[in-house]
Amino acid sequence: MSGLSRTTTAILIWLLLLTMPYWMGALGGYTELGSRVLVLGLAAMSLNFLLGFTGVLSFGHAAYFGLGAYGVGMTLKYLAPSTPLGILVGVAVGALAAALIGALIVKLRGVYFAMVTIAFGQVFFFIAFRWNSVTGGDDGLTGWSRQPLNLGFGNIDIAGNGTAFYYLVLALFAAAVGIMAVLLRSPFGRTLLAIRENERRARFLGIPVEQHIWLSFVISCLFVALAGTLYALLNNFTDPRALRWDQSGNFVIMAVLGGMRSFWGPLIGAAIFVVLQDYVSSHTENWMSFIGLFFVLVVLFFPRGVLGIIRRKAAS
Amino acid sequence: MTQLILFNIFNGLIVGAFYALMALGLSLILNLSGVINFAHGGFLAIGAYIAYTLMPYVGFWGALLVAPFLTAALGLVVERVLIRRVYGRDPLYSLLLTFGLAYIFEDGTRYIWGAQSLPYPIPGWLATPLSSEMFFLTGYRLFMVALVAVAVAGLFFILNRTRLGMRIRAGTLDLETVSVLGVNVRILRNLNFGLGIYLAGLAGVLAAGMLGLQPTIGTSLIMPSFVAIIVGGLGSLPGTLLGGLLIGVASGITTVFFPSATEAVMYVMMGVVLLVRPRGLLGEEGRIH
Numbered sequence: 001m002s003g004l005s006r007t008t009t010a011i012l013i014w015l016l017l018l019t020m021p022y023w024m025g026a027l028g029g030y031t032e033l034g035s036r037v038l039v040l041g042l043a044a045m046s047l048n049f050l051l052g053f054t055g056v057l058s059f060g061h062a063a064y065f066g067l068g069a070y071g072v073g074m075t076l077k078y079l080a081p082s083t084p085l086g087i088l089v090g091v092a093v094g095a096l097a098a099a100l101i102g103a104l105i106v107k108l109r110g111v112y113f114a115m116v117t118i119a120f121g122q123v124f125f126f127i128a129f130r131w132n133s134v135t136g137g138d139d140g141l142t143g144w145s146r147q148p149l150n151l152g153f154g155n156i157d158i159a160g161n162g163t164a165f166y167y168l169v170l171a172l173f174a175a176a177v178g179i180m181a182v183l184l185r186s187p188f189g190r191t192l193l194a195i196r197e198n199e200r201r202a203r204f205l206g207i208p209v210e211q212h213i214w215l216s217f218v219i220s221c222l223f224v225a226l227a228g229t230l231y232a233l234l235n236n237f238t239d240p241r242a243l244r245w246d247q248s249g250n251f252v253i254m255a256v257l258g259g260m261r262s263f264w265g266p267l268i269g270a271a272i273f274v275v276l277q278d279y280v281s282s283h284t285e286n287w288m289s290f291i292g293l294f295f296v297l298v299v300l301f302f303p304r305g306v307l308g309i310i311r312r313k314a315a316s
Numbered sequence: 317m318t319q320l321i322l323f324n325i326f327n328g329l330i331v332g333a334f335y336a337l338m339a340l341g342l343s344l345i346l347n348l349s350g351v352i353n354f355a356h357g358g359f360l361a362i363g364a365y366i367a368y369t370l371m372p373y374v375g376f377w378g379a380l381l382v383a384p385f386l387t388a389a390l391g392l393v394v395e396r397v398l399i400r401r402v403y404g405r406d407p408l409y410s411l412l413l414t415f416g417l418a419y420i421f422e423d424g425t426r427y428i429w430g431a432q433s434l435p436y437p438i439p440g441w442l443a444t445p446l447s448s449e450m451f452f453l454t455g456y457r458l459f460m461v462a463l464v465a466v467a468v469a470g471l472f473f474i475l476n477r478t479r480l481g482m483r484i485r486a487g488t489l490d491l492e493t494v495s496v497l498g499v500n501v502r503i504l505r506n507l508n509f510g511l512g513i514y515l516a517g518l519a520g521v522l523a524a525g526m527l528g529l530q531p532t533i534g535t536s537l538i539m540p541s542f543v544a545i546i547v548g549g550l551g552s553l554p555g556t557l558l559g560g561l562l563i564g565v566a567s568g569i570t571t572v573f574f575p576s577a578t579e580a581v582m583y584v585m586m587g588v589v590l591l592v593r594p595r596g597l598l599g600e601e602g603r604i605h
Contacts, residue, residue: 057408104590111352111407112550116590119542123583130576245539249354249415256412288423295416299409300401 005314013264017170021163031162032234033278035169037271039230042173044254044266046223049180051252052260053189054216055196059114060121061251064094064221066243067124068228070141073238074134077144083158084149087172087229094225095218097124102217106210109199118245128240140239141232169230176223181263183219192216224251249295257298259305268306324568330457330526332564333464336557337519338537339544340471341512343556346545347488348508349403354414355394356516356541357534358421363387363517364524364533365429368436376439384517391513395506403505418535426531436524460522467518468557474511475553484508488551540564543582547589549599558597 020034047061071090072083079085105116128135135141149156149168158165183189195202195209203209232238241247250273258269276294281287304312338356345353353359367383374382394417402410442456475481483504487494495501516534523533540563548559563582570581589596 051408057406057411059411101587104587107594108590111346111350111411112546114407114411115352115542116546116586119539119546119586120583122539123580126579126583130579246415246419249412252408253412253415256408286423286427288419289427292416292419292423295412295419296398299413299416300398303405303409 009264013267017173021166029275031166033274035162035166035234036231037267037274038166038169038173039227039234040251040254040274041267041270042176042230043224043227044251044258044270045177045180045263046220046227047251048255048260048266049184049223050216050220051255052262052265053184053196054192054213054220055199056213056217057110057114058117058217058220059248059252060117060119060245061221061224062243062245062247063121063124064098064224065228065231065247065251066128066238066240067094067097068225069232069238069242070128070135071225072229073141073144073232076147077141081147083147083233086233087226090229090232091222091225094228095222098218098221098225099214102214102221106214106217118248121243121245121248124243125240125245128243136239138240140237142237145236146233165234169234172226172230176226180219180223184263188212188215253295253298255305257302257305259307259309259311262305262307262311265305265307272306321569321572324572325565326453326457326568327571328565328568329561330460330564331568332561333461334519334523334537334560335540335544335564336560337464337467337515337522339541339548339556339560340468340553341515341519342538342541343545343553344484344512344515345509347551347553348484348491349399349505350407351399351402351410352407352414353399353512354411354538355417355421356414356512357536357538358418358425359387359391359513359516360520360523360534360537361425361531362390362421363520364436364529365425365520366517367521367524368429368434368529371437376437380521383521384514387517387520388510388514391516392506392510395509399509400502400505422531422535429529429531431531433528433530435528438525456525460526463518463522467515471511471515472553480504480507484511540579540582543586546586546596547582549596551600552596552598555596555598562597 017038021031024031024034043061043065047058050056050058068090071093072086075086075089076083079089101117101120105113105120108116129138131137146159146165148159156164156168158168184192191202191207191212194205194207195212199209228242231242254269254273255266256269257272258267259265277287277291280290284290302309338360342353342356345351363383363386366386367379370382371379398413398417399410402413438456442459443454446453446455446458473481475485483494483499487499487501487504487508491501494504519537520534523537527533541560543563544560545556546559547563548557549555563585566585567578567581571578593599
């Protein structure tokens with residue numbers, strides 16, 4: 001891939017995202033669907049920071065996504081009617097939990113890392129599910145909604161205006177994605193790639209592998225938590241399913257479907273997944289079977305993802 | 317109070333026996349083939365529903381005998397057609413594959429047998445409590461514990477005393493060498509997978525008698541099985557057994573004092589184990605990498 005085409009891809013993606021509310025309707029979609037693609041795309045790209053660029057398989061990212069979602073919901077419900085504060089709390093809670101759990105698991109690798117992350121993810125599911133009086137239990141956390149942004153000189157009505165909310169999501173998405181891109185180009189990011197390619201050699205070079213993986217895990221979870229807060233704000237609602245294991249699996253399939261080795265791949269994977277799920281679940285009750293079949297087909301026939309295939313074609 | 321605690325310890329033991337049965341099957345497959353079988357819970361549910369369907373024709377005992385074997389047969393086919401394709405690839409792919417299968421199984425059982433829960437009749441003499449003081453001690457519960465014990469003993473007999481078991485154990489340590497020595501590794505992995513699924517099917521039939529049938533019956537048992545494997549020690553089957561019983565009893569006891577933490581307690585245990593002994597209680601050193 002030449003540098004030029006990579007820049008072209010990025011410009012094209014940003015243009016599409018910036019104009020989304022104007023062409024989404026013409027294609028039969030709706031702005032909320034666009035916001036959902038962006039939010040889940042952010043989650044998948046954050047997961048891919050760990051999965052694709054550090055080479056560590058986490059299958060429990062829904063936990064941090066859900067922590068973000070509950071963090072923002074509970075802040076708005078119990079603490080103060082401030083959207084930015086809610087987002088901050090949600091992200092902080094998610095990152096803190098990741099820092100603690102990450103410290104417990106950085107020594108594990110491969111399948112075992114995956115298994116432990118899955119299992120730990122369930123803790124938060126059960127807390128949300130069982131702690132009825134605070135979290136609303138199985139019915140979810142209701143009785144709150146996103147509040148207009150107060151910028152001092154005026155309000156931005158993200159509460160009533162879906163398009164305004166879309167642009168808030170896009171702004172935060174841009175910030176998060178920008179930070180991740182910068183990190184990946186920094187010496188820290190290069191070190192992560194080195195660990196992915198050959199952990200043993202990285203260790204021989206004196207790189208503190210565990211610390212790097214821990215930090216990568218925390219960064220990844222922090223942005224997933226951000227996505228979680230936006231997801232809850234988008235729906236003005238959250239329930240335990242936001243942090244259940246099937247949600248983690250969805251993030252992983254988005255990353256794989258789009259292409260784990262590419263920066264933008266997971267966003268494309270998320271777009272395909274969200275549109276497909278939207279379509280299938282409105283046409284059949286047995287959408288689970290279709291999604292399951294989709295997983296199987298992706299694994300068997302598209303393990304490199306959409307962008308992986310395009311790159312391979314371009315290279316040959 | 318003593319009675320309540322006894323009741324919950326015994327209850328925990330039963331639940332732990334289920335976890336152990338599930339986790340042993342998962343462990344077998346994980347150790348030999350490096351595949352985390354997310355669909356294990358789905359196989360458990362299918363085992364239960366097969367038994368339910370067969371019962372009118374072959375009776376309770378017939379279903380108990382046949383259903384796990386049919387489930388295992390399905391496992392052999394699934395391994396042959398799908399799972400085999402992801403051996404040796406990044407564990408990511410086996411996780412996603414079995415994850416998709418879990419979706420299909422859960423939805424499939426719902427489609428075929430309905431979403432509402434179904435009662436699973438057990439023989440009357442097994443359902444009655446053994447004494448009025450120990451009201452919780454029904455014959456069925458004792459029978460379940462006994463049967464799980466027999467199944468586990470059978471599994472360890474197969475692993476330690478038969479040629480197949482010896483090959484499985486050898487393959488767990490070094491599959492390549494086993495292959496070079498002339499063992500057909502494809503068949504070995506296939507049979508090993510079937511063995512694991514047999515245990516899931518058996519757990520399904522037993523669980524149906526206690527909990528009734530619902531499509532999500534397996535999903536609720538699979539996470540604790542992961543915890544059992546991690547607590548007990550990666551790569552160690554006795555560890556898995558111990559882990560399953562331990563977390564079962566722990567959540568049983570927690571139910572008495574702090575009911576809402578019933579599920580959370582096992583994850584706390586996992587956290588503690590990972591902190592002080594990352595390889596698990598009976599895990600071998602070096603397996604975690």
